[in-house]
Amino acid sequence: MSEEHLRQQLREAADAHRPDRARMLARVERGMHERPAADEPERRPAVGWVRIAGITAGVVGALAVGGFAVGSALRPDPAPRQQQVAVSPTQTPPQAGNPLWADGSVDPGSNAYWAQSNVTFKTNSQLTGLTVELRVAQTGKVNSTGHWRSLPADDFTESVTERDGFLVYRWVLRPGRSVPVGEHVFAGQYNHAEGGRDAGADDYVVTGRTRDGQRVSVDGDFAEK
Structure with missing residues (x-):
C-alpha cells in the first residue's frame, strides 16, 4: 500500500x-x-x-x-535535512605553455618483497606521439612481474628489458593513435630482495608530440621530495 x-x-x-x-x-x-x-x-x-x-x-x-x-x-512529512558531502579537490591540470607535468612514486601497496613504481603525468594538449620509459635500478633480485597503464593497451607497444644495471619498462604510442588531455598512469611491477628497497636511483622520462608537431618532454626520479 x-x-x-x-x-x-x-x-x-x-x-x-x-x-x-x-x-x-x-x-x-x-x-x-x-x-x-x-x-x-x-x-x-x-x-x-x-x-x-x-x-x-x-x-x-x-x-x-x-x-x-x-x-x-x-500531516505532511517534514522537509528532509540537507546533508553536506565532502568532495575531494580535483587535481590542477598543467598550465598553458607547459603541456606536460609528471611525477614518479612507489605505490603504497608495495611490501618487503614486491613493489610497483608509478609514473603519473598530465597533459593539457592532445598528443599524437608518446613514449614513456621507467627505469628501476637493479638493487638486488629485481625482476619484472608485470606492468599496466591507464590508457588502452592496444594503443601501445610495450617492452621490458635489462640495460646498464636497470630494469627498463618502455611504452610507445602506436602510429595513428592519440593521447587525450588529462591525467594518465604507467606502472611497472617487480620483485626485489627482502627488506626495504631504496628507489633513489630509479628514474623516468616522458616524451610526447602535440598535434601541431611540438615536441615536449619531462623527466624525474623517485627520490623523496
Whole structure:
C-alpha cells in the first residue's frame, strides 16, 4: 500500500467519524431527571453525575486522541535535512605553455618483497606521439612481474628489458593513435630482495608530440621530495 493511499484512507475515516451528539445529550438529560431510591443516601446522584461526566470526558478524550492521531498521520512529512558531502579537490591540470607535468612514486601497496613504481603525468594538449620509459635500478633480485597503464593497451607497444644495471619498462604510442588531455598512469611491477628497497636511483622520462608537431618532454626520479 502506497503512502498516498494510506493518507487518503485516513482522511476518509476522519471525515466519516461524527460523534452521536443527540445520544450523548439524551444520556446527560436522563441523569439529570433520575431520582435516588428512598433507601439510598442523597449522595448517589452525585456519583451518577461523576460517572456521566467521566464517560463524557472519556468520549471527548478518545475523540481528541483519535483526531490527533489522524491529524498526525495526515500531516505532511517534514522537509528532509540537507546533508553536506565532502568532495575531494580535483587535481590542477598543467598550465598553458607547459603541456606536460609528471611525477614518479612507489605505490603504497608495495611490501618487503614486491613493489610497483608509478609514473603519473598530465597533459593539457592532445598528443599524437608518446613514449614513456621507467627505469628501476637493479638493487638486488629485481625482476619484472608485470606492468599496466591507464590508457588502452592496444594503443601501445610495450617492452621490458635489462640495460646498464636497470630494469627498463618502455611504452610507445602506436602510429595513428592519440593521447587525450588529462591525467594518465604507467606502472611497472617487480620483485626485489627482502627488506626495504631504496628507489633513489630509479628514474623516468616522458616524451610526447602535440598535434601541431611540438615536441615536449619531462623527466624525474623517485627520490623523496
